[in-house]
Amino acid sequence: MKALLLLLGLLCWSWKGMSQSMPAIYLNEQGEEVVPDSATHYRIIDRKTETGYTIREHALNGTLLLKGFFTSIDPVWRSGLFTWYHPNGTKASQVHFEDDEPEGVYVAWYENGKVRERGQFEGGQRTGRWVTVHRNGQKRSEGRYLYGRPVGEWRYYYDTGQLSAIELLSRAKGPALAFFNPDGSPYVGKLQRRQMPEFPGGEQALLDFISRTTQYPRDTRRKGISGKVYVSYTVGEDGRIGQVRVVRGLAPEADNEARRVVESLPQFQPGREYNVPTAVTYTVPISFAPNFSLFGNGKASRTPPSEARVDFPGQHY
Template identity: 25%
Template sequence: MKLSFIFCFVFFTSLTAFAKNDTLYFSKGNIYCKKVDAIGFRNFFLKDSIHIQVRDYWMNKKLKAVGYTKTFPQNFSYKKEGLYHEYYENGVLKEKSTYVDDELSGLQKLYFRNGKLFKSIFHENIKDENKSTLPPFTKEVWDSLGNQLVKDGFGSSKEFNNELDALEEGVYRNGLRDSVWTGCYTNGKLCYRENYSEGKFIKGISNDTFGETYNYEQISEAAEFKGGLRELYKFIGTNLKFPIDAIKARVSGKVFVKFVVEKDGSIEDIYVLDSVHPSLDKEAISVIKKTSKKWTPGKQRGMLVRVFYTMPISFIIE
């Protein structure tokens, strides 16, 4: 009998098992959870021999989002294909867009809670010579009262960034961020000033509420095991052991463990997202604990931040 371990990495995701037309509940952090902790629920519908419709609802049973995919999702995020619509909890349309192979393509429209148009963005979905996706073209930006701030890709904008929970303002030229952009998170913890040239981020400087200043050349830096993935593979391969009782029971499978890389590189809040067997779950958690203090922490705009990591480990008996 041959034993082997297979490792791979998924960032900011979770996993659950499901079948057609199952109802799954999800939390504010977009993690599948128990109904008591949920902000919404999800259903799947087979539309044809190729496409599956994914419908998310708020707990008040109003539609939250509807999209399409070619394969059943293995986590909350899924590979989108075709039309996608998202709605606020009050039932108002929030986003209308189209995806090709999980990438935005064509015109994307975003709306305020009052139903007025906020922004229209055109996505070319074309790669440049370095095989990087060309930046989207911001065509129009409006304020919540219906006043147009950006027209045909030109203008000064003041807009709320939902993903960052921050208020940002700056200039668009030819549909791209240009010159100086400033922003401040609504919780007041961080304000920043950034330089752009034809949509490309150049450098930035941020200040937190304690008066500390941070200079950065990357907006986001992911947490990383010291030495990189190769060293992480090596460390886990050396320290992970297949539990004897699981071997005797011929139990195998993939254990998904979610944890936080703290600002000092330590590991906290470890838990199993999808249980396989108590012994395998325990061993997966144990080996992740051993990586504590062996990580370079993540950064956001120059400031150290806590980073969630989801790591699947496969225990296979061959």
């Protein structure tokens, strides 16, 4: 009887050990393994099952970013359904993987659950008709891919449904592009496929604003803590700042101060894609270091914000 109980105990201990997760793997924005101090997120890999490993990726604050499945972890080999998440917990995008390549239907959603983009993958490449949608449900763009490249006629629309641009690709003479004003009249001026948001006064004015507005928190300074806080934010279609979050923190007081500074940024001139106002996400580092002015304020980072990648999220894994 004692031998049977011992055997059952060993089996339970073994099962419990197998169900535990491996140590966290810290990653940078490119998905490369780094030390925790340089990480933007981390990956949790569950113990191996008969078919592979269930994985989760989280922001440093614990927010779930991704769920998926690896058939191998060295090298990484993706298989099955992968789902990315918004910070509020709703699905951001979803696609299946076969042989480490996206395959089949790809769908992306806004934070409120409405569809943002829909298309098809074949052998890891975009194929067939792809459509993007404005937040209000109006079509934003439509066109076709062939072997991962856009081909033929692509159309772009304002959120009113009015045509904003037409681009003809795959022409012997090269692409042809035409823009239209919101009232439907032809646009007269320089045609730029993409225009980035502009801070009032330009990039230097943005850096000056951050430097001038940032205060070195007293508790952080007293504890001798110095370093950078990385803050992500989105310049919306109306030019206003939103979706502000700390992606790599330093200390609670410094994190709150960096978030406050970014939330206080004035309205930008919004970015545009094919003449349509578009949201763009950035990450900015804000430094806290003991190089004080006469008034005891720390000097913020002079590093320009970097644009976040907003393409298909699976390409970074």
